[in-house]
Amino acid sequence: MKRVLTILMAVAMIAVLAAPTLAQAPAKPAAPAKAAPAAKPAEKPAAGGPVNIGAYLPMTGGVAAYGQMEWDGVKVANEMMPKVLGREVKLFLVDTKSDKIEAANAVDRLIKKDKVVAIVGEAISGNSMAGGPIGEKNEVPMITPTGTNPLVTQGKKYYFRACFIDPFQGEVAAKLAVDTLKAKTAAVIVDIAQDYCVGLANFFVKSFTKAGGKVVSTTYIQTGDQDFSAQLSAVQAAKPDIIYAPNYYAEDALLAKQARDLGIAAPILTGDGAQAPELIQIGGKAVEGMYFTGHFNVEAVSTKLGKDFVAFYKKKTGKDPDAFTALGADAYFILMDGMQRANSTKGPDVRKALASTKNFQAISGNINIGEDGNAVKSVVINQVKDGKFVYVTTVNP
Numbered sequence: 001m002k003r004v005l006t007i008l009m010a011v012a013m014i015a016v017l018a019a020p021t022l023a024q025a026p027a028k029p030a031a032p033a034k035a036a037p038a039a040k041p042a043e044k045p046a047a048g049g050p051v052n053i054g055a056y057l058p059m060t061g062g063v064a065a066y067g068q069m070e071w072d073g074v075k076v077a078n079e080m081m082p083k084v085l086g087r088e089v090k091l092f093l094v095d096t097k098s099d100k101i102e103a104a105n106a107v108d109r110l111i112k113k114d115k116v117v118a119i120v121g122e123a124i125s126g127n128s129m130a131g132g133p134i135g136e137k138n139e140v141p142m143i144t145p146t147g148t149n150p151l152v153t154q155g156k157k158y159y160f161r162a163c164f165i166d167p168f169q170g171e172v173a174a175k176l177a178v179d180t181l182k183a184k185t186a187a188v189i190v191d192i193a194q195d196y197c198v199g200l201a202n203f204f205v206k207s208f209t210k211a212g213g214k215v216v217s218t219t220y221i222q223t224g225d226q227d228f229s230a231q232l233s234a235v236q237a238a239k240p241d242i243i244y245a246p247n248y249y250a251e252d253a254l255l256a257k258q259a260r261d262l263g264i265a266a267p268i269l270t271g272d273g274a275q276a277p278e279l280i281q282i283g284g285k286a287v288e289g290m291y292f293t294g295h296f297n298v299e300a301v302s303t304k305l306g307k308d309f310v311a312f313y314k315k316k317t318g319k320d321p322d323a324f325t326a327l328g329a330d331a332y333f334i335l336m337d338g339m340q341r342a343n344s345t346k347g348p349d350v351r352k353a354l355a356s357t358k359n360f361q362a363i364s365g366n367i368n369i370g371e372d373g374n375a376v377k378s379v380v381i382n383q384v385k386d387g388k389f390v391y392v393t394t395v396n397p
Helices: 002-023 064-080 100-112 125-137 166-180 195-210 229-238 249-261 277-287 304-317 323-342 347-354
Strands: 051-057 087-095 118-121 142-144 159-161 185-191 214-221 242-244 268-270 291-294 357-362 365-369 379-385 388-395
Touching (some): 064 304, 087 100, 100 118, 166 379, 185 195, 229 249, 323 357
Parallel strands (some): 242 268, 268 291
Antiparallel strands (some): 357 365
């Protein structure tokens, strides 16, 4: 037994001594690794992907015509200038349904869901004021094509406009009433449900009375009203030289029809909000002779961009662009110009560029924008003649 144990111990020692020798045996040389292919550099022009631009406009509801025309202008402008800073511009639209609450929700959706870096809209002042605080909070630049009430941009750093403001429009309307229409008295009929209408009426009255005119009747309507007999009875009793009705197209068209049916022949003067084709479609012969303070007429186009846009639009659609189409396009082009000058799509950078817009040759004329967000530009006077909006003159600021 002792001999057997001795033999087993010897075998175990041999195994232990052999293990290191086996572990240290040279391994077969590995094949040299192939060099990894060099990574392709990122393509700079598409850095960050498309530039998302939002639009919140009334595509349905009481003022749908405005939104549809402005969206048409934005899309055509995008066709003419589909890129900014070498990146594709992608458009996102949300319908505000002509409603203030829907307008606020639309801005929130565009920013949070669609990740837009700037927004065009809204078409009317009240809805613009509803959406403005949300863009302001998120530092997203916004530009309204046609929201003319001063309150749209008041106290805002990120809201701008492509249109003139109502104090200037009211002043021009009063001058037109006194100098051209030789009016000494006026009856004012105003839509009390709309911030734009109330504001513009107030600015007109202030300028008209300052110029020596007298307001002999002031009556109120509301969006959607169909019967204006009470208001027109007051007009008949006051016998004014003119009627100032700074309302939207549907109400002004019906108002004109009922006034003429009652035998009221006083000229009707209105604002930019009535210059839509629907006014003539609804009002027919009753709106013949109506005067407008407005933004645009193809006969008044003088800039290269304006001429290019009119030619492009006419070739595409077979017709001339209207005022709201032109202003929708202007809002888009002003945004693109701001981004180009800022060399950035970041909100604070674009805001700073937009607030220093000088002598921008827009479709609707020369535009200057300052820190207050307001566009300093001309007012175009139009009149309905033979079923068309005819250019009368341009009034410079």
